[in-house]
Each structure stands twice: as C-alpha cells, then as structure tokens.
Amino acid sequence: MTVFDEDERARAPWLMTLADLSLLLVGFFVFLQANQVDPAKLAAGIRAGFGASETTPAPMPVDIATATGFAPGSAVPADTASALEWARTAARDPRTRLRITGEVDGSATDVDAATGSGPILAADRARAVAALLIQQHAIDPSRIILSTGRGQRRAVLTLGFEGDRP
Known part of the structure; x- marks a missing residue:
C-alpha cells in the first residue's frame, strides 16, 4: 500500500x-x-x-534504346538503325551521357570464341555499338560509358542526365 x-x-x-x-x-x-x-x-x-572512397554518382537514366540481332558468340549487331537514330536525337543535350551495356544471354554458345568468356563478348558488343555511333558522328566519344551485363543478346543504350556539373 x-x-x-x-x-x-x-x-x-x-x-x-x-x-x-x-x-x-x-x-x-x-x-x-x-x-x-x-x-x-x-x-x-x-x-x-565508413571508409568509402569519393565516387561520382552515375548519371540519372532518362531514356533507353537497344541494338539487337546479335548472333550467339558474335559482336556484330544486325539491327542498329533505330539505336543510331535514337542516339542522334538523344545526344543533342550536352549535359547527357550515354551508357552502352553489352549483354550476353548466359548460354554456353554465347561466349567469346577466343577466350570462352561471356563478359568479354558483352564488352565487345558494347564496343561495337559505341564504335558505330562514333563513326556515324551520333555522339562524342567522351560522353560514352561502356559496361557489361547478362540478359539477352543485345546492347542496351541508356541516356543519363548529369545536370549542370562542370
């Protein structure tokens, strides 16, 4: 109590x-x-x-296109007309960057013939599309970023906006 x-x-x-x-x-x-x-x-x-290094954030993606028609094990695209026209239009703004991601489908036949590596073939696909865009004067080479991925036999082009960075 x-x-x-x-x-x-x-x-x-x-x-x-x-x-x-x-x-x-x-x-x-x-x-x-x-x-x-x-x-x-x-x-x-x-x-x-946290011990992380200073990195520049990736550009914010605002648009996407694809280059398709790659044969298994090949880095030669069959259908690039729509991607080329898209890149010409998309790259007009100088504040944008173009990321080209080469992809493989993950099968045993979709690998680089010399090395047997899927990521090397994916890089070759991204490089082939980038070379085409540069050769056709669709975009300045300094505005292209190459990467690799896994998904389909294609190259994915994403337009990233970097804003007003110097």
Whole structure:
C-alpha cells in the first residue's frame, strides 16, 4: 500500500507546459543548426566514416534504346538503325551521357570464341555499338560509358542526365 504525503504541495501545472516548451525550443534550434550543414560535406563525412572512397554518382537514366540481332558468340549487331537514330536525337543535350551495356544471354554458345568468356563478348558488343555511333558522328566519344551485363543478346543504350556539373 502506498502512502502519499498529503502535506507535500502539488506541482503547478504550468511547470509541465514550460518543460515541454523548452524541449520544443531546443529541438527547433537543433533543426535550424542542422539545416546549415552543406549536404556534400555531410555526405563526404559519412563516406569517410565508413571508409568509402569519393565516387561520382552515375548519371540519372532518362531514356533507353537497344541494338539487337546479335548472333550467339558474335559482336556484330544486325539491327542498329533505330539505336543510331535514337542516339542522334538523344545526344543533342550536352549535359547527357550515354551508357552502352553489352549483354550476353548466359548460354554456353554465347561466349567469346577466343577466350570462352561471356563478359568479354558483352564488352565487345558494347564496343561495337559505341564504335558505330562514333563513326556515324551520333555522339562524342567522351560522353560514352561502356559496361557489361547478362540478359539477352543485345546492347542496351541508356541516356543519363548529369545536370549542370562542370
């Protein structure tokens, strides 16, 4: 059984309201101070804390096309007309970058003949499409990024927007 001291004065109700108000004010000032931090410096500090290196984020993809018709084990595309026309139109904005991802289907026949490697064949497919685009003056070579993947016998072209970076 709990015995309450009836002689003890009860706390005034406004004290609880004052404490709540004080905590809200402290939280508000912490929020104001946190908004003054440069987001790039904050991200760099977080990366450094985890031991990650400074990397440039990949361009945000905004459009896509494909070059198809690769025979198994071949890096020669059969259908590039639509991809070439798409690249000419898509590359008009100098703030964009074109990522060409060469793909293989993962089968035993869809590999590079000399090495038996699927990723090498995928890289050759991306390179072949890039060479065609450069040869046809569809895009400047400095705006092309090559990569490899697995999926189908094709090359996937994605247009990435890098914004106003210098």
